[in-house]
Amino acid sequence: MNSGSSWDFRDKQELIASQEYNKEGYIIEKADFQHLELIKNAVQKAYCDFCNINEKEVQDLENxxxxxxxxxxxxxxxxxxQAIYQNTGFHKNYYYAAKNIIHSLCGNELAMQKRPGLSVNLPQNPSDVLPIHADTWNGVSPFELNIWIPLVDCANSMCLYILKRNSYKRRLNESKELLRLTSDELFNELRDDLTWIPIEYGQILAFDQSLPHGYSLNEERNTHWSINCRFKGLHTPYWDKKLGEYFMPITVKNCTRLGMDYSHPESWI
Structure with missing residues (x-):
């Protein structure tokens, strides 16, 4: 959909964010630190519980x-x-940690992923690698926004990598055979075009999950921790991930609620 219409009433800040997102396929913004700390505290508590159960010494997350x-x-x-998703308090903090950029890119009447994903990538652990993929290749709606929040500073191989939008379009135009490759073959084919996105704790990454992305082997000295969660406009099309199953409505506005409850009179007196 083209922008620039006289009916496009988005403000300057929204337009700037949208232009960067459209160009790169992602944007980095500051998180609301109060809610971010509550997210991290919940994860740390569950990590400590796991260590205590298994009689392991508790370390900070990086170690x-x-x-x-x-x-x-x-x-x-x-x-x-299992620990952090027992109630919706964690989800609420996640939403508020990234509320500004979600509203700018996705709107304010929203559905949120019911069970956000957690990544714990230990150094040199092949089992923690996330093969290159695009979510839309597997039935995920292109109307979704992925909000990715690091719980530690991420650099080099600790980072999420992505194939930027222009590179993706160019490579697809060059060869339609790309999508027939295995994930390992595809990663090796695209490796020189991939961008590893450095990000610090306190920042959030909003990215387009229709672009190829993943995690390579963590070759750094620290453990990678991050959470990712999808948001979408409540009334935008759903593909395989359905409302009420994979997504839950979180900011249903009053007129929508009234409209959903509306009952048209069968006859007039």
């Missing part, structure tokens, strides 16, 4: 690999996810 072995990283991830 979690000193207490968690490679074969336990997925058990840790599942334990934390």
């Amino acid at each position: 979690a690999h000193l207490s968690i072995s490679h074969d336990k990283s997925n058990d840790l991830r599942l334990h934390i996810m």
Whole structure:
């Protein structure tokens, strides 16, 4: 959809954010730190509980690999996810941590992913690699916005990588055979065009999940921690991920509520 119409009433800040997002396929913004700290505290508490249950010494998040072995990283991830998603307080803090950029790019009447994803990537652990993919290749709606929040500073191989929009279009135009490659073949084919996005704790990454992205092997000294969660306009089309199953409505406005409850009179007196 082209912008620039006289009926485009978005403000200057929205337009600037949208232009960068459209060009690069992502944008980095500051998080609301109060809500970000509540998110991190919840994850840290669940991590400490896991260490205590398994009689492991508690480390700070960056050094979690000193207490968690490679074969336990997925058990840790599942334990934390089960703990933090028991009520909607975590989801609310997540939304408010990124509210400004979500509203700028996605709107303010929203649906939110019911179970955000948690990544714990230990150094040199092949099991923590996320192969290159685009979510829309697997039935995910192109109307979704992925909000990715690091819980530690991420540099080099700790970063999420992405194929920027122009590079993706160019490579698809050059060869339609790309999508027939295995994930390993595709990563090797695109590697020189990929961008690893450095980001610090206190920032959030909003990115277009229809672009190829993933995690390579963490070759740094610290453990990677991040959470990702999808948001979409409540009334935009859903593909395989349905409202009420994968997504939940979080900011249903009053006129929408009244309209949903409206009952037209069958006859007039």
